[in-house]
Amino acid sequence: MPTVVLHQWERSPFCGKVRKVLRHKRIDFSVVNYNGVLGRQATRLSPAGQLPVVDFDGERVQDSSEIVIFLERRVPEFPVVPPKPDHRAHALLLEDWADESLYWYLMASLLMGDASALAEHINMLCSGRLAWERIPVGFVVRRMYKQKLKAQGLGRLSPSCVQNRLCAHFGLLETLLKEGPWLVGESKSIADIAVSAQIDGMMRISPTSSRVLEYPHLTEWLARCA
Known part of the structure; x- marks a missing residue:
């Protein structure tokens, strides 16, 4: 099983979107929340300086839509992008x-x-x-x-x-x-x-x-x- 960490602000709908995809695809993951003053650290996680960011077996991906594409490629089971x-x-x-x-x-x-x-x-x-x-x-x-x-x-x-x-x-x-x-x-x-x-x-x-x-x-x- 891959090691997956979601860096998130828990109230963000884009982070919520990624959580839903991870759960749908039955991917075990842990979260790191950046509420409050910890939000300053989030800017150093990616070039965009925004959340969500996912670490997947040492590979880091930013942006919720890019994360979805990445997860579809790495874990094709239980797809969220229709084949037709x-x-x-x-x-x-x-x-x-x-x-x-x-x-x-x-x-x-x-x-x-x-x-x-x-x-x-x-x-x-x-x-x-x-x-x-x-x-x-x-x-x-x-x-x-x-x-x-x-x-x-x-x-x-x-x-x-x-x-x-x-x-x-x-x-x-x-x-x-x-x-x-x-x-x-x-x-x-x-x-x-x-x-x-x-x-x-x-x-x-x-x-x-x-x-x-x-x-x-x-x-x-x-x-x-x-």
């Missing part, structure tokens, strides 16, 4: 949509949702710091997230508009899931894993979590993707 070309294209497009679009709705939900979810998020970022540091760190984090969301575009919209747009996406997923148990084909794929990893984060945020529960097929699918 049309299913593969569909699954990879949904993975990219989750990573590059749905992620921003998660960030917007975090900033525009209930204050307790954002406070908990900031507390994890401040793990290991002195108590007095939490206030300035929280201020910096909120400002940084707001600036990023404003540059992306969602930060220029009202919270109700963002929620309505997000629910429109939930409705599209609900429609897809009425046709079968998985987003692509007849088995779980990277599409299910990537999309569910983003929505898992939203389930910690009110009112977004309650909106998800309005869609029965989506709710049942999330349970299958756990």
Whole structure:
């Protein structure tokens, strides 16, 4: 069996995506968490300076999508990329949509949702710091997230508009899931894993979590993707 270590920030949906792939492929792994001040060490793990990073028998891979490709090649059992070309294209497009679009709705939900979810998020970022540091760190984090969301575009919209747009996406997923148990084909794929990893984060945020529960097929699918 290979020795596999996942370097992660446990609340990151991209790290959650990699955990789901590792579990799906029955790969035993250990984790190193970089919450709080340990996050400074994460920048030295890879040229990108971001998590997730996986060490696989001494070989280091960064970026969640690159890690998935690597794991498919090294451990082909229990694949997450469909073999049929049309299913593969569909699954990879949904993975990219989750990573590059749905992620921003998660960030917007975090900033525009209930204050307790954002406070908990900031507390994890401040793990290991002195108590007095939490206030300035929280201020910096909120400002940084707001600036990023404003540059992306969602930060220029009202919270109700963002929620309505997000629910429109939930409705599209609900429609897809009425046709079968998985987003692509007849088995779980990277599409299910990537999309569910983003929505898992939203389930910690009110009112977004309650909106998800309005869609029965989506709710049942999330349970299958756990």
